[in-house]
Amino acid sequence: MVSGRGVDEGVFFLFWQGILDDQFTQLQMLQDESTPDFLEEVVTLFFDDSVKLLENLSESLKADPLDYKVVDGHVHQFKGSSSSIGAQRVMQVCITFRHCCDNKDKQGCLDHLAKAKEEFNIVRSKLGKMLKLEKKIVDLGGVLPFMDC
C-alpha cells in the first residue's frame, strides 16, 4: 500500500527501513509556527554532535592501552542523541557497540564504529530529503502525524 513516487524517498521510506522511529514524529510535532526551523536545528545539532562524537570515538579507539570506559562514554552519548532524534538504526548499533565495550572486544568496537558511521551517513543523507518532504506536506496544508498533544 505504501508505495508510489515520492514515497520511497520520504518519511515512509525512512520508517519502512527502520531508519527512523516514532521518536522522530515527536520532533515533527514540536515544530510549529513559533519554531519553524526546529527540526532542522535539532537535526543539524545531531549531525554536528555526531560527527564530533564519531571523531572522538575513532581517536579513543586508537589509544593504547584502550580505555573502554572512555569509548563507552562516547557511545552512550551517541546512543542518547540518536535515540532522541529517532535514528533508531544508529541507536541499535550503539546498543551492541556498548556490549563490545563491556566485553572489552576491540575488534567488535572497531567493527561497530564502522557500522555506526555507515548508519549515521545513511541517516544524514536521507534526513535531508525527508525534511524537505515534511516541509512540503506542511506547506501544502497537510497534517503531520501523531498530533496527540
Next chain:
Amino acid sequence: MTSVEYWQKIAKDLSVENEELRKQLGSFQQPKGVAVQEVLTQLFVEKVKDVSPLESIIDTPTHAEAVKLPGFAKSSIKKNLSRTSFAQMDVSEGLDKDLVMELSEMEYSEHFRGLDRLDAVEVLERTNNIELLLQMVLKDVPVIISHCDKDLCYTYVKFVDHPLTKVSPEDMKGKKDTELVGLVPGALETMRIKKEVLELGIAIGKEVTVTMDGFGKRWLVVACEPLRNKAGQILGVITACMDVTEQALARERLAQMREEMAVREATEKELRRAIRLADEAMEAKNNFLAVMSHEIRTPLNGVLGMAQVLATTPLDPEQRELVSAMVFSADVLLAIISDVLDLSKVEAGTLKLEEKELNPRDIVKHVVRTAIAASKDRGITIHADIGDDVPSVVYGDPLRIKQVITNLVFNAVKFTRKGHVKVRLHVAKFSMEARKTDLKHSVSDSLTRASKLESTEDAVHMTDRKTEGNEILMGRSSLLKLRQLGGGESWDPLMEGGRRDLPELSVTEDEMGDTIRGPITGTAHSKRLMKMHSAGFTFQDVHEAVTGLSGGDQKASTGGDQAQRDFWLKFEIEDTGIGIPKDALPTLFEKFTLVHSSTTRKYGGTGLGLAICKQLVELMDGHISVVSTEGKGSTFTFTLRCKRPPAATGSPGSAKLVSETKMKENLSHSTANVHKLQAGMCSSLKSETILSNLQTYQVLDDDRGPRRSVLVDATSYRVPTKLPRGSLKVRHTNDSDCYGYLDDSREKARSLEEESYSHTASWAARQGAWTESRDRGGVNRGGLRRTSSGPSRINTLMMADLDHSKSVPAISAPGPVVDKKLPSLLLAEDNKVNVMVALSMLKKLGLSADVAYNGMEAIRALQAKHYDLVLMDICMPVLDGLEVTRRIRRYEDLGYWDEESTLTPSDRKPGSPGALEDLPLKVIHKQSASSPVIGLDKVKRMPIIAMTANALSDCERQCSATGMDSFMTKPVTFKKLKDVLALHLPHKSSMPSP
C-alpha cells in the same frame, strides 16, 4: 618350714604381686580416661581405715566388739596388719576363706557369692586382701570385672547393679562368652580379644556390640589384660567391661542428627540454588521480553506511523477503511505485544489496570468494524447486537476490554468459514438481593444463593443441577448448564482451578432466557425477552436496579455509592465455526495451548490469545466461559464488573436520568449540526477549565447513523483518581456530560459542572500515567509511575477511524487563570540533542527549564534557586542522577546542604566523556556550598523525575529506592513528559496551555 611360715611367705609374695597388679590395673584404667588408680588408692585407704578396728579387736577381743564385727571372732589376722602398706601385710595362720566369706556376707554377699567354692589358695592367689578391698572399692564403679582362665572360662565375675545377662555371676563361672550369649558377633569378638591377650601378653581395649536376649543391643567397652604370676606366666585374662550403651546411642543419635543436618543443609543449598536459578530465569525472561517487545515494537511503530501518515492523505472511502483496519490491527498487535510482556506481570501479580471512562458500545463497534474489514472476502457476516441498556460511559480499562473482545472476535472469525459471527453486549441483570450478596464476594453466600435458586428456578435447571451435583458452580454456570441441555459442550475455566473468589453472578430469568437464545430452542424465553426489550422494560429495570434512582426507591438509594455504580456487562461472541472438541475444553484457556497442532498449521495462532483473555477478564473481576459444539460453533461469554460514572451532587438521580435520557434522544438524532452545537457548547462550557489543547472531532458513528461528539484528547477521560500530593488538578469533559447539559441553560450546566467539580475535586484526569491503577496483585513495587511508551492507541485508532470526520479544533482552551506563575524546572541532562528536544517539548507545554549538564551542576543550580521539579538523567558525568537525588533528599531532610553533598567526586576526570562544558550554561552559578541555607527547617520535597534509557525494572526499582518520584524511559516523548509533569507539578503553577 611350718605351715605358718609357709603361708607368711606366700602372703608376702602375693603382697608384692598384688601391688604390681594394682599398679597394672591402675595403668590399665587410666588410659580409658578414669583416674582409677588414684581413686582406688584413696578409697582403699578409707576402707582400710574402716577395717582398722580389727587390729584392736584382734588384740582385745570383747563380746561387744565381736558383736559389732561378727567376722572378727573367726578371723585370725595378725596384729601387724597394716592399713598403709600392703607390703607389710601379713596373713595370719588363721586367715582363711571364712574372713572373706564373713566380709562378703556382711557387705557384698552378692558379689562374693560363690567364693566359698574357692579354696584358700585360690583366694590368696587370685584375690588376696587386695581383691577384697578392690571389690569394696569397685562397688559403685559401673565396671564389670571378670577373670577368665586360659581356656577363657570365667573364674570370677564382679557385676555392678545392672547385670548384662540373665545368668548370675555364679552360673557364669566355668563358661565362655559364647556359651553365655551364644555365637553372636559380640561374644566372638570378645573371645577373640581375650585370646589375643593370652597369646600376646598385652593389654587390648575395644568397643564391641553384643545383642543379648532380654537386654537388646548393648555397646560395651572391653579392656583385657593378662594376669601373670610372679614368674611372669600368664594365668588368665582380667577383663574390665563397661556398658556404654547410652553413650553409644547418644553418639548414634548425634551422628544421625549430623547426617540429617547435612541432608537438610544440602537440601537447603539445593533449594537456594533452585530459587536462584528460578530468579535468574525469571529475570532473564523478563529481560528477554522487555528487549523483544521493544525490538518488535519499534518496527511496528514504523508501520503504524506510516499508516497514520497515510490516513492523513487524501484517500477514497475504501482505502480509508483499509487503512483504518491496518491501523487498528497494528494497534492491536502493539497491545498484544505489550500484553505478552504483561503476561509475566500478571503472573508476578503486578499488572495494573487502568480505570477510566470508556464507551463499551464504541469498543464493540470498532472491533466489529475492523473484523468486517479484515474478513471481507470470507463470506461470513459479522454483526454487533448491543442492548439498549448498555450505557455509553462506564469506567474500566478500555485497552484491556478491547483486547479481550478483539481476541475473541478475531478468533471467531478465524475459525468460521461460513455463517456468522455475532457480538452481543448486554447488561447482565440480577436481583438486588443477589447483587448485594454478590458484592460480598462470598462463596458461602453463593452456596446459599445457589440452593435458593434451586428451589425457585425452573425444573429443567434444577434437574440439571442435581445431575451435576455441583451446587457451588450453579449460580455461576447456569448459562453453561443450560447450554449443555442444548447439546453443546461447554467449559468454564473456573472449574479448572480458576479464581474461585470471584463474585457469583446470579442469573435472573431474563438472563437465562437471554442465554437460551441462539442455538437452543428457547423460543418462549426468547419471545418474552424480546417483548420486554421492545417495551423498554429491560432498560428501566436495569436502570432501577443499578442506580436505584427511580420511583423514589429509597431502599435502593441507601446502598453505598459503590454498590449503586457497580453493574455487570456481558459480552458474548458467537460464531458458527468449527467448534471446539470436548477434550480440548479443559486446557483451552491455558497459555500456549492450541486445540490441535494441525490447528496452528491451518489457522495460525500463538496459543496465547485465550490465556490472555482469561487472565485479563479475571483481573477485571470478570468471568469467561465457553460453550461449543464441534462442527456447529462456539460462544464465548465474559462478564465484567463495571462502574458507572458517579452522579453529580445535588440531585444526582434526576441529573443522571436527564443525562441518560438525553443521551438516548441525542443518539437518535443524525444531524451533524446538532453535534457541532453540542461540541461548541461543550467547548465553551469547558473552556475555563480544560487543561490542555483539546481537539474535538465529529465522528460519524456506525451505519445506523447516530452522530456523536467525541473528544479526542488525552485528557478527555474522567478518571476517579485521587490526586497525588502536589499533583495537577485537571478538569475535563466527556461526551455524556455534553449531552446532559444540552437542554439545560448554560448557567445551570455551569452550576452542575461546578458541583460536579467540587464533588470530584480530588480527581485528576490523565491518560496513562495519570490513571489510577488498580494493583490486582496487591503489590506496589516501588510506586513509580511509568509513562506508557508508544503512541496513544485509542487516540490513534480514533484518528484513523475518522473516516468522515474533519478535525475541528473547536476548543481553544487556555489554562487556568488562577495563578500565572510558571513552575521552575531543572533539566539535568548531559546530551545536547536530548536537551534541545526536551526544552522544545517543554516549550510546547509553555514551560522552560534551566539546564545542568552534569550532576554537580545540578547540585549547584539547586543551591542557587528553588525548583518545582527536576528532570534528572541517570547517566551523567561527574555525578550521576542517583547520587544527585540522594544529595537532594539529604538536603531536604537536613534543611541545608551539608558539606558532603557539595563535594565533587575526587575521581572526577576533567573532560570526561560527556562533560559538555563548552555549552552555554543557563544555570546561575551561585556557590553556596559554604553557606548553608539558614532557616530552612523543613524543606519541601521536590519531585524528581528519572530519565533513563534503561527501561528494565531493576533500574526503576533503583530510582524508586533512591527517592525519585517517577520514571521516564528515553527517548522522552511529548506525551510522557506531559503526563509526568501534570502528575507532579503543583496545581498553582500548573502548566499553561500551549
